[in-house]
Amino acid sequence: MAEARSDLTSRVLPATTLCFASSLAPRPLELHNHHANSNPPIECFRVSGVGIIAGGAGDLGAAFSRALFEHGLQNLTILDAPSEETAEPIISRLSSDFPLAKITFTRVDVADSGAVEKAVDAVVQTLGPITILANFVGVVCCEHAVQHSLHSWRRAFETNNTGSFAVAQAVARTVVTTKKGGSIILVASISGTRVNFPNHQVEYNASKAAVIMMKSYLAVGWGA
Template identity: 45%
Template sequence: MDRSELTSRLLPEMTLGSAQAKLNKPLPLPANLSPAERAAARFRISGVAVVTGGTGDLGSVACEALLEHGLDTLLVWDLQGPASTRKIETLRSKFPSARIEFSNIDVTDDAQVTKASQEALEMVGGIDVLLTFAGVVSCDHAKDMPAKEWRRTFDINTTGSFLCAKAVANVMVKSGNGGSIVHVASISAHRVNFPQPQVAYNASKAAVLAMTKSLAAEWAVHGIRVNSISPGYMDTILNEGDGLQAARTIWNERNPNGRIGSPEELCGAVILLASSAGRYINGADIIIDGGQTLF
């Protein structure tokens, strides 16, 4: 478009949800349940969930939590490897009544992601929940960072999350049942990390926060809620090793709780946002860091 034509262009406009729309109405619990049954029903996860990066340290714990809360069908999208195979086998042995499928998916490949989403629609009738745990960490001094590394970090963390959300949202719209999308941002989206320099990671996760809010506004009309969690430093393989001991000491000293988190400590927020208990939560981010970002 020539610059002189800009004044005559038409902007696309989003449509907001209606209070009368079925998918946006409150969903009261059945009145004939006992208190214990009401408590269980409030946080029950049913239907089909897709978890990207679902065989990683954080994603696999989230998968287990979904299954513990009643999930019928789990679709894990991750890169194939010996560790991913072992984790899927473990989940299947723990939850024999659930359907658990693994797909070797590169989240940065639009065609792969779209195909996997359409196959889910044909195979199991749709998708109800999406968790985007697939991601990478990048630690480099900004003045030395290759452009290739900057683009790789954004391509996986931000673009990959968007491509999965877009493909799954289209399936949710086709099935007509709405759903919940939970992105994984980070405390790195909220403030600068110390002592490690990681500008690409921080910026990519800040972009995930902005994307989450935009999608929440656009897709509420379809009964799709989009939220995010922002984990702090977690006790995973990424934060292990003698070379990270000095950094771990600093992280712990700057945390009011004096420690980094356990992956299990993310599950409460994940279940809240994925279940009907979080039905009126949309466009929100939950920081789970033991107070790390207070200072």
């Protein structure tokens, strides 16, 4: 039965917990008197375990890999399409900046779900349970919608959507098996919610919009 409108002012709203109480507790002494070598804000964002960065040989994926190492990650695998020689400079730069970290590379087409599953299983075997997946793989083609080829359209959806789902699913399956929990980040784009006119990229916008909904669906379905 609907509440009387006047009752709404005394209604108790359901509480939402966004993180553990211990991580929300104020730590004024630590923040104000911290040792010169410690860095509490960084500690709050410390990451550990094993990471997979799909598209890690690209610009944003490589920067994200670096950020994970800066925040404490020790084991990371890059899954990407180009050859090992192309990815090599990125891996050697990371290896020399983070000598204690273990970094591996596997060449894989994310739209090939069998190959993705094999690569992800190999990571668990060699590095351990996966704690974080970030998928940066994405392609765009610039063609006017009137002339847009279905080949480019299908390539964008195969890579940006089927690929995103394939890596997310492969990692989720290992997380179910290892029972360790984990985080999955799917990179979309502002183009998934806005038309960046005059960029001619209808397939990119549509595919990134789908990534955004996939993220929402999986967050509810797998997070529950």
